Amino acid sequence: MEIISTIVGQVSIMYVLMAIGFIVYRKNLINEEGAKQISNLLVWVINPLIMLTRYQMNFSMEKLEELGISFLVSLCAMLIGFLIGKIIFKKNQRIDKFAIGFANAGFIGIPLVTNLMGIDKVFFLSAYLVCFNILSYTYGIYMVSNNKNLITVKSVLLNPGIIAVAFGLLIFVSPVKLPSLFYDAFNLVGQTNTPIAMILLGTYIAKAELITLFNDRHAYFVAAIKLVVIPIIITVLFKFLPPYLVEIKKVVLIAMSTPVGLTVPMFSQMYGGDYEYGAKLVGLSTLLSLATIPVILFFANIIW
Structure with missing residues (x-):
């Protein structure tokens, strides 16, 4: 019961933060341009810094192996999502296949992992985000455009998440660490991730016309595949992984359970x-995920 109480408590806090974002947008205290600027701040500053600071630790082969395992588990989980999309959706339903394959693991995954498992577990989540960034700027672009020529090495390597992890790995393997002044400053910025990300998410929901958001049956179907079917399949398959990987399994499951x-x-x-x-898929799945994520994590806690 303790895990349920923790999940409900932390998710409830996030609901309140999202409600604040919803209200301030509807009251025009934040407009669309302001929301875009906050989004840029998260993507280019806050999220990279929170990942970078998680690598401020003494090097050990055990941690390096855990990071490698996290990457492989994340890659397998994402490939399972792509496979399910390919089976369920037709060839021309490119947006649907893209939507169920790529989750909001940065904006929502980082706050969830931080609040439910501790900020140090973002170290494992960074491996998932590396997979996400590489695949989204390669296979993801191809899925949406059906044009391989649009994929460039530059778009992959200059992604802020990739850059943060690259510098983080250098800090991890090097005996020279960030000076305490910079670490404390970067860490403080990273701690703003949860409130800022959730408030921003509230503004996205506020932008949507709620009537049109709820009247598309196919969008519900896509959201159900993304939020329920894929996480349940991942949860069942993860049961066969060794018990000592439980923290990695939880981190990857949280990432895979986040909305479009x-x-x-x-x-x-x-x-x-x-x-x-x-x-519309982002808005609808975000609202529905408020109910599905706690249920998926509770289900995982039972069968693992």
């Missing part, structure tokens, strides 16, 4: 997909 990622409408707009439909 913001990359869906963003890439749809950039590469000729249906941007409005992608935004």
Whole structure:
């Protein structure tokens, strides 16, 4: 019962933060341009710094092995999601396949992992985010555009998440660490992730026309695959992994249980997909995930 109480308590705090974001947007205290700037702050500063500071530790082969295992488990989980999408959706339903394959593991996954498991577990989540960034800027672009020529090495390597992990690995393997002045400052910035990300998420929900958000049956179907079917399959398959990997399993499951990622409408707009439909999937799945994530984590706690 303690795990249920923890999940409900932490998720409830996030609901309140999202409600604040919803209200301030509807009251025009934050407009669309302001929300975009906050999003840029999260993507380019706060999230990279929270990942970077998680690598401020003494090097050990055990931690390096755990990071490698996290990467492999994350990659397998994402490939399972892609496979399910390929089985369920038709070839021309590119946005649907993209939506269930790429979760909002940065904005929502980092706060959830931080609040439910501790900020040090973002170390494991960083491996998932590396997989996410590499796949989204390669296979993801191809899924949306159906054009391999749009994939560039530059778009992958200059991603802020990849850059943060690259510098983090250098700090991890090097005997020279961040000076305490910089570490404390970066860590303080990273701690703002949860409130800022959740308030921003509330503004995204506030942008949506709630009537149109709830009247698309196919969007419900896509959200159900993303939020229920895939996480349940992942949970069952993870049962067969060794018990000592339980923390890695939880981190990856949390990441896979988060709603449709913001990359869906963003890439749809950039590469000729249906941007409005992608935004609808983000809004609907975000609202529904408030109920599904606690249930999925409770289910995992029972069978693991």
